[in-house]
Amino acid sequence: MPRSWTFAVARADLARTTLVDNDVPDPPEGAALLRVDRVGLTANNITYAVLGDAMRYWEFFPPQPRGLDAEWGLPPVWGFADVIASTVPGVDEGQRFYGYLPPAGHLVVRPERVGATGFRDATAHRADLPSPYNAYRLTTGDAAYRADDEDLLVLFRPLFFTSFMLADQIVDNGFYGASSLVLSSASSKTAYAAAYELRGRGPELVGLTSPGNVAFTESLGCYDRVVSYAEAHTIDVVPTVYLDLSGAPAVRATLRQHLGDRLTRDIAVGLTNQIPNAQAADEFFFAPVQMRKRATDWGREHLDQRFSEAWHRFTGTVRSRVDVQVGDGPQALPHAWTEVHTGRTPPRVGHVIQL
Structure with a gap:
C-alpha cells in the first residue's frame, strides 16, 4: 500500500517533534485526495500551536487518524497541494490549490461550492471552525497567483x-x-x-x-x-x-x-x-472577523479584488527583501520548525519546504 507521512509537535512542549509514516488514504465518495507539495513555515505557524487550544487550531487536522495520540498536534501550514484522486465533479486530478494544509503528505477534503476559483472543504469536523481556513484556491482562478511567486505566497499570503x-x-x-x-x-x-x-x-x-x-x-x-x-x-x-x-x-x-x-x-x-x-x-x-465585515460591506468579489491589488503592490516591494531557504522533503519540516521556534531564523529568511 502506498505510504504517506505526518509531522507533529507535542502540544505540551512545542520543542518536541515527531515524523511518522502512515498509509495514503483513499477518498470516499464525495471527496478528493490532495497531495501536499510545497509549504511555508514561519512564526505564524508557531502561533497556531501556541493558540492551538484557545483558538481551536489543533482541531483542523486531528492526529488520531494518522496513527498519533492526543499528546500530539498537527500545526497547520499554508501552501500548495495537487489533486491526485477525486470523486467530485469540477475537482479534477492535476489541479493545483492553495490553502490551509496539514504538515503531512496527504489530505482528504470534501469539496462543496466548487467553482472557477476553488472550493470549500465541508468535512464534518471543520464545519464550525473559522470558515476562511476552509477555502481552497484554484491557481488558475486566483487573481493573486503567479507561478513565479509561489514561494512568496506560501511565506507571506496568510x-x-x-x-x-x-x-x-x-x-x-x-x-x-x-x-x-x-x-x-x-x-x-x-x-x-x-x-x-x-x-x-x-x-x-x-x-x-x-x-x-x-x-x-x-x-x-x-x-x-x-x-x-x-x-x-x-x-x-x-x-x-x-x-x-x-x-x-x-x-x-x-x-x-x-x-x-x-x-x-x-x-x-x-x-x-x-x-x-x-x-x-x-x-x-x-x-x-474583519474579513466577514468587509465581505458584507463590499461583497466577496470586491474584497478579493482589493486583496489581490494590495498583494501585488506588496510583493513588488518585498521580493528583494526576503531570502528564501528551500528545504527538500519531509525531514526538512522538523529542522525548519526548530529554527523558527527557537528564534534562530533571521528576519530576512523565509523557510519553504518542497515535499
Missing part, C-alpha cells in the same frame, strides 16, 4: 491576509483617533506587511524591534521611525494605538507607563515570542 485586514480595520475605525501607530516585533513579516499598507495614510508609524534588527527594519522603508525595545520610553507622548505582535509583557508595561492615557488602544495581534497576550491587552485582533 500573514499578509492578517496584515491587510488589520490595516483595514484601523482605517475603518478612523485610526482610533491616534496620531501614532506603534508596532512591536516590527521586523516580523506580519508587522511590516501591515506597515506597508498603512504608510502615508495618516498617523506616524513607529516600529519597535530588538537592537539586532533595527538596521533591517529601517531598510524596509515602511516605518517613519524604528526604535529598539530598550528605547521604547522615548517615543512621542501623543494619542497612540499599540499593535502588539510580540506578546512581551515588559514592552506593554513600558508603553502603558510612558504613554498613560495617551495610549488610546492596545491590540494584541500575534505571539512572536510565544507568550499569550490577549488577556493582557485591551482586545485581540482576529482577521476573519
Whole structure:
C-alpha cells in the first residue's frame, strides 16, 4: 500500500517533534485526495500551536487518524497541494490549490461550492471552525497567483491576509483617533506587511524591534521611525494605538507607563515570542472577523479584488527583501520548525519546504 507521512509537535512542549509514516488514504465518495507539495513555515505557524487550544487550531487536522495520540498536534501550514484522486465533479486530478494544509503528505477534503476559483472543504469536523481556513484556491482562478511567486505566497499570503485586514480595520475605525501607530516585533513579516499598507495614510508609524534588527527594519522603508525595545520610553507622548505582535509583557508595561492615557488602544495581534497576550491587552485582533465585515460591506468579489491589488503592490516591494531557504522533503519540516521556534531564523529568511 502506498505510504504517506505526518509531522507533529507535542502540544505540551512545542520543542518536541515527531515524523511518522502512515498509509495514503483513499477518498470516499464525495471527496478528493490532495497531495501536499510545497509549504511555508514561519512564526505564524508557531502561533497556531501556541493558540492551538484557545483558538481551536489543533482541531483542523486531528492526529488520531494518522496513527498519533492526543499528546500530539498537527500545526497547520499554508501552501500548495495537487489533486491526485477525486470523486467530485469540477475537482479534477492535476489541479493545483492553495490553502490551509496539514504538515503531512496527504489530505482528504470534501469539496462543496466548487467553482472557477476553488472550493470549500465541508468535512464534518471543520464545519464550525473559522470558515476562511476552509477555502481552497484554484491557481488558475486566483487573481493573486503567479507561478513565479509561489514561494512568496506560501511565506507571506496568510500573514499578509492578517496584515491587510488589520490595516483595514484601523482605517475603518478612523485610526482610533491616534496620531501614532506603534508596532512591536516590527521586523516580523506580519508587522511590516501591515506597515506597508498603512504608510502615508495618516498617523506616524513607529516600529519597535530588538537592537539586532533595527538596521533591517529601517531598510524596509515602511516605518517613519524604528526604535529598539530598550528605547521604547522615548517615543512621542501623543494619542497612540499599540499593535502588539510580540506578546512581551515588559514592552506593554513600558508603553502603558510612558504613554498613560495617551495610549488610546492596545491590540494584541500575534505571539512572536510565544507568550499569550490577549488577556493582557485591551482586545485581540482576529482577521476573519474583519474579513466577514468587509465581505458584507463590499461583497466577496470586491474584497478579493482589493486583496489581490494590495498583494501585488506588496510583493513588488518585498521580493528583494526576503531570502528564501528551500528545504527538500519531509525531514526538512522538523529542522525548519526548530529554527523558527527557537528564534534562530533571521528576519530576512523565509523557510519553504518542497515535499
